[in-house]
Every structure is written in structure tokens, then in C-alpha cells.
Amino acid sequence: MRIALLQITSSDQPSENLTTVEGMIRTAAAQGAGFIFTPEVTNIVSMSRKHQVSVLCHEGDDPMLARVRGLCSELGVWVSLGSLALKTEDTDGRFANRSFVIDDKGEIAARYDKIHMFDVDVSPEEIYRESDGYRPGAVATTVPTPAGTVGLSICYDLRFPHLHRALAKSGAQILTVPAAFSPVTGAAHWEVLLRARAIETGCFVVAAAQTGRHDATVGKSRQTYGHSMVIAPWGEVLADAGTDCGITYVDLDLSMVDKARRQVPALGHDREFDGP
Numbered sequence: 602m603r604i605a606l607l608q609i610t611s612s613d614q615p616s617e618n619l620t621t622v623e624g625m626i627r628t629a630a631a632q633g634a635g636f637i638f639t640p641e642v643t644n645i646v647s648m649s650r651k652h653q654v655s656v657l658c659h660e661g662d663d664p665m666l667a668r669v670r671g672l673c674s675e676l677g678v679w680v681s682l683g684s685l686a687l688k689t690e691d692t693d694g695r696f697a698n699r700s701f702v703i704d705d706k707g708e709i710a711a712r713y714d715k716i717h718m719f720d721v722d723v724s725p726e727e728i729y730r731e732s733d734g735y736r737p738g739a740v741a742t743t744v745p746t747p748a749g750t751v752g753l754s755i756c757y758d759l760r761f762p763h764l765h766r767a768l769a770k771s772g773a774q775i776l777t778v779p780a781a782f783s784p785v786t787g788a789a790h791w792e793v794l795l796r797a798r799a800i801e802t803g804c805f806v807v808a809a810a811q812t813g814r815h816d817a818t819v820g821k822s823r824q825t826y827g828h829s830m831v832i833a834p835w836g837e838v839l840a841d842a843g844t845d846c847g848i849t850y851v852d853l854d855l856s857m858v859d860k861a862r863r864q865v866p867a868l869g870h871d872r873e874f875d876g877p
Contacts (some may be wrong), residue, residue, distance in 0.1 A: 602748040605634035606809040606849045608829040613647035613817050615656055616692045619665045623672060629848050630676040636748045638681045638809040640829070641756045641779040642698065645686050646811060649820030650734050654870075657696060662845050666701065667789055674707030679746055683779020683809055684715065684755050686735075695736040700753050700779065702744050710746070714738025714752035717761055723785050731757070749774035749855050752804070752828045756780040759808075760792050762801055769802035770868055774858045776804045780826075781811040787826025792838065799832040803862040805853055806832040834861035 607625045611618045622643060630639045644665045647653050648764050660666065663685060673680050682701040698715040716739065718732035742753045742762060752768030752775070759778050768776060776798060782791055797805040812827030829842035831851045842849045862868065 602635045603633050603850060603852050604633070604636045604638065604748060604807065604831075605629035606807065606829045606831065606840070606842065607637065607639045607850075608810055608812050608827060608849065609640060609643070609846055610813040610815055611640075611643060611646040611811060612815060613645055613649070613652060613656075613819060615644045615665060618644055619668055622665065623668060624818065625848055626669070626672050626680065627676070628726070629850075630678045632813055632848075632850060634678065634850060636679040636681070636746065638683065638777065639779065640683045640809045640811045641781045642684055642686050642811070643682055645780060646815040646823055646825070647817060648823055649822065652819035653686060653696065653734070654694070657686055657688050660699070663687060666835065670703055670707040670709070673705055677705045679748070680701065681751070681777055681779070683777070691736055692846065693736075696734055697738075698735045698755060700755055700777070702746065702751060702753070703744075709812070711742050711744035711753065713755070714744040715755040715758060716741070716764065717757045719757040723783050727783060727785065741771075743768055743771050743773050748853055749805075749858070751775045751777060753777055756782065759798065762798065763801055765798045765804075765811045766868070769804050773802070774804055774855055775853070776802065776806045778806060778808040779810070780808060782826040784826045786822050787828065791826060791828060792830065795830055795832050796836045796838070799834055800836040801867070803834045803858055803865070803868065805834060806830070810842070812846060815848055834858045
């Protein structure tokens with residue numbers, strides 16, 4: 602199946618981002634993509650919790666989710682909405698960072714809430730406390746699709762190999778890693794971690810990313826690394842989108858998954874051990 606990765610620079614205005622994403626989905630579908638992947642927090646990049654409270658919606662009311670479901674039905678495509686920032690019913694007011702897989706009838710085939718929260722001090726100037734605004738998920742998710750069985754993860758989840766190994770051992774042939782990666786950690790770790798997850802699991806890794814400077818109408822601006830990538834099961838980089846906004850196309854051949862796993866069948870070689 603031909604897939605398409607959307608690399609975008611989401612603003613802190615969800616309506617603007619919806620217009621951008623709709624146009625790109627239509628373009629990708631017209632170019633023959635049957636499965637389209639968007640980045641983490643496709644609907645908003647904002648460092649202001651007050652602003653997020655004022656513009657975000659619950660899942661059932663979210664305009665981007667509703668519109669993308671309509672586009673999937675209209676165009677006959679599948680879409681992996683890398684994630685949306687959504688309000689929840691949590692008493693502490695924290696949001697969900699939630700990924701959706703939507704089928705070609707417009708139905709939600711799977712949901713996944715990001716498990717690992719990005720609470721790090723990259724530098725004195727670049728500090729993140731994702732868990733202040735978002736509550737972590739607790740359930741790993743796979744979903745069968747026409748492109749293959751997809752295992753879902755989001756951004757910082759990339760650093761936790763046991764999650765991706767569990768997804769692969771549960772049948773995943775494709776791992777999604779939608780991201781809004783920091784430029785500092787991205788330059789150091791993004792490609793090598795994506796390739797490691799592919800090699801360890803014998804999966805394709807599909808990683809649509811936010812890119813560039815996200816100017817803010819409220820609060821501080823933010824920068825993201827870009828470089829949306831597709832990695833083959835043997836570890837080769839099949840596509841690297843660089844840092845410009847745009848659409849990247851790749852034709853996936855699932856026989857590459859079978860070949861890689863025959864050559865190094867590590868998924869079947871786990872052994873119990875004690876300690877340390």
C-alpha cells in the first residue's frame with residue numbers, strides 16, 4: 602500500500618490546523634495514498650494551558666476528529682491521526698494526548714493514549730513537564746488495517762523499547778511514532794532510535810513529525826525537529842522529509858517484515874532471567 606506522511610507546523614489555533622490538514626489529506630489521496638499519517642498534537646501546538654483550556658474540546662466534540670472521519674469516508678482512505686490534544690473528564694483537568702486510527706468508512710478503528718510523559722530538562726532554556734497538562738494512558742494498542750497490523754505509540758514512547766517489542770509480539774508489522782520532537786534531542790537521537798525500534802522488532806516504523814517554529818498567539822513559542830521518517834524492518838531509512846512542511850510518500854511491502862524476521866528471529870528468542 603502507498604502511505605503518506607504529513608509534516609506540518611501546527612499553530613495554537615485548531616481551526617487553522619484543520620484547514621491545513623484537510624488540504625494535505627485531499628492531496629495525498631489524489632496521489633494514490635491509501636493510508637495517511639499525521640504528527641503528534643496535529644490539532645494544536647501550545648505551551649499555554651490556559652489557552653488550551655479555552656480552545657480544546659472533548660473527543661465527541663472535536664472538529665478535527667469529526668472532519669477527518671468525514672474525509673476518510675468521502676475519499677476512501679485510512680488515516681492515522683498521530684494524536685489530538687483533547688479535554689477529559691479527569692477531576693484535575695488534565696488533557697489526553699490521544700492517537701486515532703480511522704478506517705475508510707470514517708469509523709474509529711482504534712484509540713491510544715500516550716503512555717510515557719515527556720518530563721525532562723533538555724537544557725536550562727528548554728524544560729518540559731508534559732504530565733502537568735496531560736494524563737498518561739495505560740493500555741498498549743494494535744489494530745488490523747489493509748496496510749498491515751499497526752502498533753501505536755507517540756513521541757516520547759519511542760525511548761521505551763519494551764512497549765514496541767510488546768506491540769510486535771502481539772502482531773504489529775508497522776509501528777507508528779507520530780512526534781513533536783525537540784530539535785536538540787531530535788538531532789542526537791531521533792533517527793537512531795527509530796532505526797533501533799525497527800531492527801529490534803522487524804517492523805516498519807512510520808514517524809510523521811511536527812517541524813519548525815510554532816509561533817504562539819498566547820504564551821511561549823516552540824520549535825520542533827521535523828524529519829518525518831519511514832524505516833524498513835532491516836533498519837534502512839526509506840524516507841526522510843527534512844525540515845520543510847509537505848507530504849512524503851512510501852510504498853510499503855509487508856514481505857520485508859517476513860524477510861527481516863526470518864533472517865533474525867529475535868522476537869522468538871526471549872528467555873527468562875533473574876536479577877540483576
